[in-house]
Amino acid sequence: xxxxxxxxxxxxxxxxxxxxxxxxxxxxxxxxxxxxxxxxxxxxxxxxxxxxxxxxxxxxxxxxxxxxxxxxxxxxxxxxxxxxxxxxxxx
Ligand SMILES: C[C@H](O)[C@H](O)[C@H]1CNC2=NC(N)=NC(=O)C2=N1
Numbered sequence: 001x002x003x004x005x006x007x008x009x010x011x012x013x014x015x016x017x018x019x020x021x022x023x024x025x026x027x028x029x030x031x032x033x034x035x036x037x038x039x040x041x042x043x044x045x046x047x048x049x050x051x052x053x054x055x056x057x058x059x060x061x062x063x064x065x066x067x068x069x070x071x072x073x074x075x076x077x078x079x080x081x082x083x084x085x086x087x088x089x090x091x
Contacts, residue, residue, distance in 0.1 A: 013081050031062050
């Protein structure tokens with residue numbers, strides 16, 4: 001099982017555009033309209049399912065918040081950092 005990272009490891013490995021919020025890393029994406037955000041959620045879901053690591057996704061008007069933590073480990077792990085990096089490559 002992936003190990004929970006300590007504060008320094010999290011700070012040193014946080015992918016660009018992502019912030020730490022407690023036991024999660026989070027990034028908010030902005031869109032020109034609501035349906036673009038909805039389409040983005042589907043794209044995120046595809047990648048998450050391929051990687052079998054799933055974010056919490058909060059859909060707002062013209063923005064989507066993506067939150068990552070590793071539930072099995074009870075905190076932020078390399079699995080979260082890796083998926084955040086992958087999202088940065090994909091979107
Ligand atoms: C059995 C367990 O739910 C699975 O191994 C996967 C599914 N997707 C997951 N997603 C996230 N974010 N954390 C997990 O620990 C996790 N576990």
